[in-house]
Amino acid sequence: MIAETDYKAQLLNLPQPEFGVAKTDIQYLVNCAYQMSAFAGLHPVDAELTVGGALRQLARVSCQRQPSIDVLSYEDMILTNPLQSDPRVYCLGSAGVEERDFCLGHLLIESELQSAMDALLEMRDAVGADARQCLAVCVERLEAAVCVLARFNERMSPDLFGQFRVFYGKNPYKDRLGPSGRFSARIVAVSVLLIGEELFHQKPQFYMDIYRLSEYYPQGCIQEVFRWLSPDKGSAGLQPSWLEGKADFPKFATISPVMERHGSEIRKLRASCVCALDRFTRMHRGTALKYTVEPGRPVVGVEASESVEAVLSQRLLTAAHQR
Structure with missing residues (x-):
């Protein structure tokens, strides 16, 4: 046909x-x-x-x-899928409704992350930006994302999830990962803006994996993040020299230089944002364990050579760096 x-x-x-x-x-x-x-x-x-x-x-x-990976991607499934008008799903009946709601929940989280990202970018880049207001918006949007994720964890049916999840596994005939929340470029962007330097010192694998698996991410957003992280704008997308220990981490990609000009009130607000991001990451980890790992289902966004626990915990800082 x-x-x-x-x-x-x-x-x-x-x-x-x-x-x-x-x-x-x-x-x-x-x-x-x-x-x-x-x-x-x-x-x-x-x-x-x-x-x-x-x-x-x-x-x-x-x-x-x-440009994108040559299999069904997170961007296809969540960002370009017309979920609110004519959703693309595999299952019928109650499993299809759960499949649609699963995708819609991710879309709602992406919307909240975009708002948090926009607020942090305004704080970083706009002359005369109100840092207090920007951080207040950021923490509010991150808390909203946590609330959406909490509803997932409380209400999603493990049985119905299992019925539609089989269609979103790793491609069985290609060496490719499946669509996964791991490949949200917006959570990467928020993490870089908010705790980028701390992540580099504590979890350099976070950055190595982003560059190594970059084709799985929505390209518009992840390439923007790479431009922030590239001292030489012409090499954006290539693994940078600072990740190989040959240069300092580019603090200008984060809000850290702005934070240095402010006092304790702004530092406390930033700490609240970091705590909200931490709660989101921990809750996402718990949800992934509950619905995939514990029932014995494969985690589609993790390679066989990787530790599931390490991947799910990549954005978590130690307590000393969350203050």
Whole structure:
């Protein structure tokens, strides 16, 4: 059916955001074909035949126009999926409702993180910015994200989660990770702005993994973060020299230089933001353990060579650095 129509030309001519939705549709179809092939125990050659050359070509074209990993991504699943009007889900009935709500919850968290990020950027970059107001907005939005995550933890059905989660696993025929909250570029951005230097000294693996797995993140946001972290703007996206110990960490990427100009009230507000971010990270860790690790389900955003616990705890600072 796909081969009989010139969908490639139609795809390339789509304006944004229609193209983003079309790319999401294509990746959902490709992912479904691979996952169903795995359920049926098909050989990789037969799995590729199931996907089909025409659909694979559309997937390649969509990733060329909007650079991203060549499998269903976190951006496809959460940010471009039209969840509030016509959600793309795999399941029907109550499992489909739970699947939609799972994605919507992540979208709500992304919205709160964007607001926190905007407030921190204003504090860092805007001349004459009201630091107290910026930090107050940041802590309010981070607390709101914690509340959304708390509702997940309290209300989501483990059984229904298990029904739709099987479709979002690692690609069974490619060496690729699945869509995961680990690949939220906005939580990376907030972490860098708020505690970037402390993370570098305590958890350098956090930065190493971001650069190593950068293709899994929404590219617009993660490339912006790389520009902040790059003393040489022309090398943004390449692992920087400071991560290899050849230069100092770029404090200008964070709000630290602004903090140095303020007194105890602003320091206390910043500490409240750090505590809210810490609560979010700990709650996300607990939720991941409850719904995936403890029931024996694979964590789709973690490589086999990685420690699940280490990945889930990457943004946690020691108590001495949270004050």
